[in-house]
Amino acid sequence: MAYIALEKILPQSKDASLYKTVLIAATRANELAQGAQPLVKTESKKAATVALLEMAAQKVKYVEVKPKSKKTL
Numbered sequence: 001m002a003y004i005a006l007e008k009i010l011p012q013s014k015d016a017s018l019y020k021t022v023l024i025a026a027t028r029a030n031e032l033a034q035g036a037q038p039l040v041k042t043e044s045k046k047a048a049t050v051a052l053l054e055m056a057a058q059k060v061k062y063v064e065v066k067p068k069s070k071k072t073l
Contacts, residue, residue, distance in 0.1 A: 002049050002053070004049075004056050005056075009025075009055045011062060024062050025055060028060050030047070032051060038054065039054045
């Protein structure tokens, strides 16, 4: 597996966490394993490596969707 510096992968925001970063990488690796096209050119065939390279190139971003508030009685 290629070495990718953690500083290049972690988002540069105040709420950045390693947990969210791992979830993003795992989700993207799963998409790649199921046939999604890579967003970066690489010779690696491993989905996890490609996902991390995409994150380092800032091609994959985390967007938090806030649930709509539910009215309670």
